[in-house]
Amino acid sequence: MAKPRARGEARFDGGEPLNPEQRDARGRAAESETGRSALRIGVLALQGDFRLHVQALERSGAEAVEVRKSEELADLDGLVIPGGESTTLLRLIDEGDFVHALEKFHAVGKPIFGTCAGLILLAREVQRPAQFSLGLIDAVVERNAYGRQRESFEARGAVALGGRTAPIEMVFIRAPRILSVGPEVETLATHAGDPVMARQGAVLAATFHPELTDDLTVHRYFCDLVRRARARTT
Ligand code: GLN
Numbered sequence: 001m002a003k004p005r006a007r008g009e010a011r012f013d014g015g016e017p018l019n020p021e022q023r024d025a026r027g028r029a030a031e032s033e034t035g036r037s038a039l040r041i042g043v044l045a046l047q048g049d050f051r052l053h054v055q056a057l058e059r060s061g062a063e064a065v066e067v068r069k070s071e072e073l074a075d076l077d078g079l080v081i082p083g084g085e086s087t088t089l090l091r092l093i094d095e096g097d098f099v100h101a102l103e104k105f106h107a108v109g110k111p112i113f114g115t116c117a118g119l120i121l122l123a124r125e126v127q128r129p130a131q132f133s134l135g136l137i138d139a140v141v142e143r144n145a146y147g148r149q150r151e152s153f154e155a156r157g158a159v160a161l162g163g164r165t166a167p168i169e170m171v172f173i174r175a176p177r178i179l180s181v182g183p184e185v186e187t188l189a190t191h192a193g194d195p196v197m198a199r200q201g202a203v204l205a206a207t208f209h210p211e212l213t214d215d216l217t218v219h220r221y222f223c224d225l226v227r228r229a230r231a232r233t234t
Pocket of ligand 1: 082083084086117
């Protein structure tokens with residue numbers, strides 16, 4: 001197993017965020033590929049490691065938008081809630097009146113992808129300690145479940161996406177553990193017998209950080225979910 005990396009030290013070949021011209025060029029390329037405008041995917045940018053998600057989405061061909069106000073959700077096709085500290089994120093989404101806006105976003109079928117703290121926010125129930133969560137995926141999660149010694153670690157695993165299994169490197173940072181999932185939840189990846197990536201309808205969640213590797217498998221999968229959801233609603 002490779003040496004764990006601290007957050008921010010990602011091996012990532014995306015370099016600096018794209019400038020607006022580069023971003024437009026990506027958007028136009030995506031447009032000509034699909035014959036429709038590029039997907040507009042927001043990344044909640046209140047706290048945590050949102051910048052690497054922006055880069056991974058752009059490298060996957062989407063237009064990525066940093067979201068700091070709840071009104072900004074209105075013209076997005078999908079949203080990523082990044083890792084960070086879930087208690088801080090909770091306070092900020094409450095102060096920014098995001099709770100109702102996120103519920104509405106989910107109710108109209110727009111996809112949401114939560115990683116790590118983002119998953120904790122989306123879960124039906126949070127343990128140790130119990131805290132408010134949005135309940136948009138039927139999963140019970142335990143925070144900081146891997147103890148001090150294994151606060152951050154990497155593991156090789158496999159994701160099962162759309163009938164295909166792809167190898168994947170998973171980076172865990174003070175990760176939660178998914179203790180159980182409901183019958184509507186599809187487990188897409190496991191580690192040591194626990195689900196580490198799961199989907200319920202338009203809600204995708206991972207306990208690890210796909211934005212910290214240069215593998216775009218998971219972000220591309222999310223972009224596909226967003227594309228399909230948009231095709232259904234337009
Ligand atoms: N331990 C954090 C929490 O409970 C999550 C860690 C992360 O997002 N990398 O909120």
